[in-house]
Amino acid sequence: QVHLVQSGAEMKKPGASVKVSCKASGYDFTNFGISWVRQAPGQGLEWMGWISAYTGITNYAENFQGRITLTTETSTTTAYMELRSLTFDDTAVYYCARRTSVTTLCMDVWGQGTTVTVSS
Amino acid sequence: DIQMTQSPSSLSASVGDRVTITCRASQSISNFLNWYQQKPGRAPKSLIYSASNLQSGVPSRFSGSASGTDFTLTISSLQPEDFATYYCQQSFNTPWTFGQGTKVEIK
Numbered sequence: 001q002v003h004l005v006q007s008g009a010e011m012k013k014p015g016a017s018v019k020v021s022c023k024a025s026g027y028d029f030t031n032f033g034i035s036w037v038r039q040a041p042g043q044g045l046e047w048m049g050w051i052s053a054y055t056g057i058t059n060y061a062e063n064f065q066g067r068i069t070l071t072t073e074t075s076t077t078t079a080y081m082e083l084r085s086l087t088f089d090d091t092a093v094y095y096c097a098r099r100t101s102v103t104t105l106c107m108d109v110w111g112q113g114t115t116v117t118v119s120s
Numbered sequence: 121d122i123q124m125t126q127s128p129s130s131l132s133a134s135v136g137d138r139v140t141i142t143c144r145a146s147q148s149i150s151n152f153l154n155w156y157q158q159k160p161g162r163a164p165k166s167l168i169y170s171a172s173n174l175q176s177g178v179p180s181r182f183s184g185s186a187s188g189t190d191f192t193l194t195i196s197s198l199q200p201e202d203f204a205t206y207y208c209q210q211s212f213n214t215p216w217t218f219g220q221g222t223k224v225e226i227k
Contacts, residue, residue, distance in 0.1 A: 035216070037164075044207065044218055044219075044220050044221050045156075045158075045164065045207055045209070045218045045221075046218070047209075047215055047216040047217065047218070050214075059214050061214070061215040062215065063215075095163055095164070097164075100169070104169050104170055104173075105152055105154075105169075105170075105211035106154040106166060106169035106170070106209075106211060107154070107156075107164075107166060107209075108166045108169070108175060109166070110163040110164055110165070110166075111163065112163055113163050
């Protein structure tokens with residue numbers, strides 16, 4: 001069974017960085033990508049970017065360019081999302097999701113979410 | 121960026137009702153349109169991909185269709201577990217973008 005399990009909740013101060021992990025299991029990790037999506041309190045879903053677990057190629061949403069780094073570690077089948085220079089507006093639940101192939105291009109399996117709170 | 125406009129933003133319905141949610145793309149996205157269901161405090165769940173394909177394990181009362189830049193999610197007979205927020209999402213171009221969501225509430 002395919003699972004994505006994310007790291008626990010984080011509380012950070014403005015200006016700090018956060019790194020969220022996403023451990024994949026139940027499938028061939030390098031055959032898929034990992035997307036990251038966030039959801040601010042009471043708001044909708046916002047796509048942040050994705051990474052190919054096979055090539056390491058990334059594509060970031062312009063809103064996050066320069067502040068985000070997506071990486072994968074194939075030996076542990078884990079994906080990471082690092083977000084720097086945090087502001088109060090970065091308070092949100094962050095999700096990883098498996099990105100399917102180019103013929104279907106959807107996010108078919110999701111992690112449980114990681115709450116990141118930015119507070120002084 | 122491609123804008124996705126969902127309607128309605130919320131609706132009230134009864135168990136057994138037929139429910140239709142629409143999503144309009146600001147430009148052609150072929151069939152690169154996906155639907156997700158989200159319940160409070162939970163991660164989104166994939167329902168339909170490529171406009172009309174049901175994800176494995178999703179009940180057949182859910183269906184999707186497309187006409188040009190207009191897409192529709194239909195629940196043929198609403199069940200108690202279907203009360204949730206539904207999002208459309210395009211994967212034709214990056215950045216992938218979502219509709220604002222449709223909250224389906226109990227009447």
